[in-house]
Amino acid sequence: AIMIGLMNTFALLLLLMCIGNTSVAGQERSCSSSEHTCSNGKCMSLNARCDGRSDCFDGSDERGCLTAAPPVTCDTSEWQCNDGQCIASGYRCDEYVDCGDQSDERDCQTPTPPSVTCDTSEWQCNDGQCIASGYRCDEYVDCGDQSDERDCQTTTPPPSPPPDCTSGYGTSMSRPLVTGKEFLPEFVWILDNEDKFKFNISYVSKVSCVP
The missing domain is CATH 4.10.400.10 (Low-density Lipoprotein Receptor)
Structure with missing residues (x-):
């Protein structure tokens, strides 16, 4: 009988300890007096409340602040928005708004x-x-x-003849044709004599002029 009584007493103490250390199923842990409760239930240090930086994922720690947040000093690799927020320096004037007040995209030169x-x-x-x-x-x-x-100008000056052209030949005023980025000139070479005999030569880089 004594042994049964001791076992019952031990079981009762164990039950009380479990009740004292177990939260009700399905409930979030209550934040302590030194913590701030975010809108999503997350607990964070009370010192982070209204400090100019969003510590809660939903930004609720920076809402409803009665006094202005203390000034924030950004790192050397950061740029400070007019509202005090710090963003990466490369985000300044990158055509994407990163500051809450959009100051990072103003006065961009x-x-x-x-x-x-x-x-x-x-x-x-x-x-x-x-x-x-x-x-x-x-x-x-x-x-x-x-x-x-x-x-x-409307008319492009004709290019100079290739250096190995025979003396006595010249170019017409025909404009070079362009295909994409590659020049494929079409020149009309004229024999400098009374007959004005003409013939066409197509070339890419170098041409030997032959009558």
């Missing part, structure tokens, strides 16, 4: 083109880009700012 020196065989766009000289005024836009097709 057109980026200054980098100082680039083009080769002698290239033409420099107004934005600093280098393109092949032959792409200038070829009726195809190659510069990002379209400057290669501005202020173009």
Whole structure:
């Protein structure tokens, strides 16, 4: 009888301990007095309440703040929005709103083109880009700012004959034809004599002129 009584007493104590340490099934843990309860039930430090940074996933820790949040110092790799929020410096003026007050996309200046020196065989766009000289005024836009097709004259001066052409031949005013980015000029070569005998030559890079 004594043994049965001791077992009953032990079982009762164990039951009381379990009740004291177990929450009701299906309920979230209640946050302590030193914690803030987010709208989704998450508990976070009360010090993070109204500190200018959203610590709750739903941002509820920064709602209903009676006093202004203390100033926040952003890292050197961050840019500070007008509302104090910190975002990555690369997000400033990237055409996507990242600040809550949209200040990261205000007063954005057109980026200054980098100082680039083009080769002698290239033409420099107004934005600093280098393109092949032959792409200038070829009726195809190659510069990002379209400057290669501005202020173009109606007639393009004829190209110089190949250096190995026989003396006495010249080019007509026919404009080179362009296919995509590859030049396929069609020139009319004229024999410089009384007969003005004409013949066509098509070439890609080098031509030997033969009567």
